[in-house]
Each structure stands twice: as structure tokens, then as C-alpha cells.
Amino acid sequence: MKVVDGQRGAYRPAVTVPPPLRRGxxxxxxxxxxxxxxxxxxxxxxxxxxxxxxxxxxxxxxxxxxxxxxxxxxxxxxxxxxxxxxxxxxxxxxxxxxxxxxxxxxxxxxxxxxxxxxxxxxxxxxxxxxxxxxxxxxxxxxxxxxxxxxxxxxxxxxxxxxxxxxxxxxxxxxxxxxxxxxASPRPSTLLEGGTVEYCRPDGVPLAMDLARPRASGRPAPVALYLHGGGFVFGNRKPTGPGALLTGSRPGPVRDALVARGFVVASIDYRLAPAAPWPSALTDARCAVRFLKANAAALGIDPARIAAWGTGTGGTLASLLGVAREADDASTVRAVAAVGAPAKFTGTSLPERAAVFLARFPASPLSYPAAGAPPFLIADGGPGSAEFADRLRTAGVPVTATPDVAAFLAETVS
Known part of the structure; x- marks a missing residue:
């Protein structure tokens, strides 16, 4: 026994502290x-x-x-x-x-x-x-x-x-x-717009940015912008990570459209694989229905709504033109597709993602061309020439001019 300060105490073994690990x-x-x-x-x-x-x-x-x-x-x-x-x-x-x-x-x-x-x-x-x-x-x-x-x-x-x-x-x-x-989107000096919720699929709100022209006293035509990114990347904003990933710069065309009296509506839609196909097309249709249902409050003309997109956003816009629904609530007056694939060959990363996630129902070539609205097909992606020929054969006006603002002003205004 060990005596401490004149008192007996039980033996207490030393406590061994394990050595710390190295930050390897x-x-x-x-x-x-x-x-x-x-x-x-x-x-x-x-x-x-x-x-x-x-x-x-x-x-x-x-x-x-x-x-x-x-x-x-x-x-x-x-x-x-x-x-x-x-x-x-x-x-x-x-x-x-x-x-x-x-x-x-x-x-x-x-x-x-x-x-x-x-x-x-x-x-x-x-x-x-x-x-x-x-x-x-x-x-x-x-x-x-x-x-x-x-x-x-x-x-x-x-x-x-x-x-x-x-x-x-x-x-x-x-x-x-x-x-x-x-982060809030960076507005153009030409615009007086705002952000609204246009749809809530499965409880998730989707945003729409509205870029408005100066008041003209009559309902304005609308250009619905759909971003690219292979249905996997991107968002509605003209700057930031989404725009960087898609490589698109819609700002100049947007400003030109606003200067011609258009309201430009840019939307977020659900991306794959978090939301499998046809979620993106469902959301685009919902945006058109929202614009038509709220035309009076937004000061727009529900009969003059066009779809415009770049890359696979142009594919979505094309599908709004050819993959029409029976209720006619999501039809558009014209389509401008820039650099949009009409079929997916898998030659680039976004296209490979689109092939894997969307497959043939995402191809405008899978739908009949008869009765489609006027089309602009510029800087064609895979299958776009075949798609343009099919549209022309069905009697649909097709132009290859890259001037989206002039085309929409001519066909929609």
C-alpha cells in the first residue's frame, strides 16, 4: 500500500493516453x-x-x-x-x-x-x-x-x-x-423585370425571370427562353455557374428582344438525373400554360408566345412546337432553335448525358411535323438539317437566319 500525507490509499495505475494520429x-x-x-x-x-x-x-x-x-x-x-x-x-x-x-x-x-x-x-x-x-x-x-x-x-x-x-x-x-x-441574377440596364414562381411540380417551386420592355399601352408578345446543358446542367440566369456550364450568352438576344417590345421569360426546369425525362418538357409546357393563364396580370398577349432556346434548350423549344398536346394550352406561335440537336449522337458530354437520360422521346424527329409553327433553325446541331427538311416538306416555314430577335419580331409581333 502507498501512504500519502500519512494516509493509506489504494494503488491507482497511471492512465495511458493514446497518442494522437498523424494528419496523414x-x-x-x-x-x-x-x-x-x-x-x-x-x-x-x-x-x-x-x-x-x-x-x-x-x-x-x-x-x-x-x-x-x-x-x-x-x-x-x-x-x-x-x-x-x-x-x-x-x-x-x-x-x-x-x-x-x-x-x-x-x-x-x-x-x-x-x-x-x-x-x-x-x-x-x-x-x-x-x-x-x-x-x-x-x-x-x-x-x-x-x-x-x-x-x-x-x-x-x-x-x-x-x-x-x-x-x-x-x-x-x-x-x-x-x-x-x-445569388440574384444580374439585371440588364434595359430591363424592369422580376422573378415569379411559375410551377411547383412535386412540391418544388420553379422560378421564371421576366424581363419587361417599357410600357407601350398594349399587351406584349413573349419569348420564352430555355437554357441548354444537355438536360443536366444550367439554369435561367444569364451569368454565374449555370451560364458558364452551358456556354450560352443569351443577354444580347434578350436585350434585342426587349428593345423590340417583347417580354422575355427565362425559366429554370428540373434537371436529370435528379428529375428524369420528360420532367424538363413537362416544366416547359407548364411555363407556357402559366404565361397564358396569367396574361392579364403580366400584361402580355397569350396568343403571341414564342419559344427560344440554345443547345438542348433549343431542343425543348422544338418539342414545344412539334410535340403538341391535345388541350392546346401549351402551344407556341413560333420556335427559334439555335445550335439545337434534333437527334442525339453522343458526340459530346451533354449529348451523351442526353442520350443516356432522355433517349429518343427527346428528339423532335420522333414527332410529326405537320401543323407546327414557323421555325428558326440556326447553327444546327446533330439532325437539325434532317429536321428542317421534314418541316419544309410538311409546309412549315423554316428560316436559317441567326437573328433570333428579327425572326421573332417578324413572326410573332
């Missing part, structure tokens, strides 16, 4: 994967909050838990904090599985606000969670190496550095894409 490449990669996976849903929380606060609080709580775990494992890397990181990554991955593949969050798809620029942003978050979970589990099971050899450290960094760069790039890109809804 696997731990760092897992931590940054978890960081990106947490920031993506966190960036979408404001958009989810505008739809339903309960889902927003759930996403925010899971993201906050994972962020705390990341800072803990980076600040004090032990097997215990690594296990906490694995639990946080598993929780984030479980939230994605419950809400997307299983669809158990039934009121609406809470990942849609994150998928408004890139249709697979939520899949990026899920992939990062898998990387984080695997990395943290491996780190938590390994024995601590206080002083591993220099060649071993160098080799580990060489092997995992490309993975770390990929994790950083995808995490940053996913966060920027998910947060794009927080």
Missing part, C-alpha cells in the same frame, strides 16, 4: 471529403427552408454535426474522433439514401434545391460521404504510428494526392452549384 493523406482526404459533403446540403438549406422548414432543420442539423466532426478530427486526430467522423459521414449518407433512392421524405424531394444548376449535385455529396466514411473507418482501425518513415509518408501522399485534389474540386464545385440559388 488518408485522414486529410477523408476530412475534406466530409467537409464538402456537409457544405453541399448546408448551402441548399436556405432553398429548402423556403419550401418546408422541417426538412431544412433536418439537413442543417446533419450538416452541422458533420462539420463539428471534421473540425474535431482535424484539430485532435485520434481513433475516437475518426470514429465520430465516420458516424457523421454515415448519417449524411443515410439522409441521402432515405430521401433520394428510397424517397421516404415524401412531401417533396429536398435535394432539388441543390440540383438547380447541376442535376447530380446530390450524387456528388453522396459520393463524398462514401469517401469520408471509408477513410475514417480505415484510420480508426489502424494503429497509431507516431513516427512513420519518410519514404512511407512520401509514398502515401503521392498515391492519395490525386484523390485529394478530386475531393477538393468536387466538393467546391458541388457547394457552388448548390448555393447558386442564393
Amino acid at each position: 493523406p488518408l485522414l486529410v482526404t477523408a476530412a475534406f471529403a466530409a467537409l464538402g459533403a456537409a457544405l453541399i446540403p448546408a448551402a441548399a438549406v436556405p432553398g429548402i427552408w423556403r419550401i418546408w422548414q422541417l426538412y431544412a432543420m433536418l439537413f442543417g442539423a446533419v450538416a452541422a454535426f458533420e462539420l463539428v466532426a471534421v473540425f474535431a478530427v482535424l484539430g485532435w486526430p485520434t481513433r475516437k474522433t475518426a470514429r465520430s467522423g465516420a458516424v457523421a459521414a454515415a448519417a449524411g449518407l443515410g439522409l441521402w439514401v432515405v430521401s433520394r433512392p428510397l424517397g421516404l421524405l415524401a412531401r417533396f424531394d429536398p435535394w432539388q434545391p441543390a440540383d438547380t444548376v447541376v442535376g447530380f449535385t446530390d450524387y456528388v455529396a453522396a459520393g463524398l460521404q462514401v469517401v469520408a466514411l471509408f477513410g475514417f473507418l480505415v484510420v480508426a482501425r489502424r494503429r497509431a504510428h507516431p513516427r512513420p518513415s519518410a519514404p512511407r509518408r512520401v509514398f502515401a501522399w503521392i498515391v492519395l494526392f490525386p484523390v485529394l485534389l478530386l475531393v477538393l474540386a468536387t466538393g467546391a464545385a458541388g457547394t457552388v452549384a448548390a448555393a447558386d440559388g442564393l
